[in-house]
Amino acid sequence: MSRIRNSAKAIIIKNNKLLCTKNKDQFGVFYLLPGGGQKSFETIEEALLRECKEEISADIIIGDLVFVREYIGKNHEFAEWDSDVHQIEYMFECKLKSDTDIKTGSTPDIYQIGVKWLDLNNLGGYRIYPSILKDIIKCDGTLSGRVYLGDVN
Numbered sequence: 001m002s003r004i005r006n007s008a009k010a011i012i013i014k015n016n017k018l019l020c021t022k023n024k025d026q027f028g029v030f031y032l033l034p035g036g037g038q039k040s041f042e043t044i045e046e047a048l049l050r051e052c053k054e055e056i057s058a059d060i061i062i063g064d065l066v067f068v069r070e071y072i073g074k075n076h077e078f079a080e081w082d083s084d085v086h087q088i089e090y091m092f093e094c095k096l097k098s099d100t101d102i103k104t105g106s107t108p109d110i111y112q113i114g115v116k117w118l119d120l121n122n123l124g125g126y127r128i129y130p131s132i133l134k135d136i137i138k139c140d141g142t143l144s145g146r147v148y149l150g151d152v153n
Contacts, residue, residue: 005087008048009035010060010094011067013141017117019102020128021055024113030127031118033091036109044090052094054107056115059097067091069130069149076153089130093143129153 010033012019020031034056038047045062052060073085096102102115118126120139128134132152136145 002084002086005085006038006044006047007036007087007089008038008044008051009033009089009091010048010052010062011091011137011143012060012094012096013120013137014096014117016120016139016141018120018123018133018137019056020116020118021109021112022114022116023109023111025111028127029113030111030129031116032109032129033133034115035089045092048092048094052105054105055109055112057103057105058100060094061097063093063095065090066093066143066147067136067145067149068147069132070151071130071153072151075151078153 019034021034023030023032034052035048036051038044048062049060052058069089069091071085071087071089074083104112104114120137120141123134123137130152132149137143
């Protein structure tokens with residue numbers, strides 16, 4: 001039996017754009033919030049700081065926890081590959097510590113090919129995960145919805 005994996009994600013909005021990692025798989029390009037898995041003996045905030053450095057080469061300021069999402073792979077479109085995955089994502093509202101040049105960090109994820117600022121007015125036009133982000137991040141950058149998003153893809 002697999003164990004539940006904790007993951008921390010950064011919601012970084014600036015000038016009505018959302019900062020994401022750009023990724024590519026056999027179906028094409030897709031976008032994710034920067035962040036990733038928590039290691040043993042690491043707080044969830046320490047994990048987020050480390051993951052942002054690794055993926056987007058940036059230091060961040062962590063704000064409030066705004067959403068919690070579960071992902072139970074067997075219940076979603078990628079069940080063929082993810083049937084044994086159970087992940088809980090903690091999404092924090094964050095800011096960049098400085099106006100540094102955002103670029104792919106030193107330790108990108110396996111599918112990561114870059115970083116991109118996505119226009120909030122066109123968020124629905126992107127393949128982004130979790131796709132519920134299209135509904136809970138408004139065009140003006142405000143966040144709405146329940147804190148616990150449930151088992152969503």
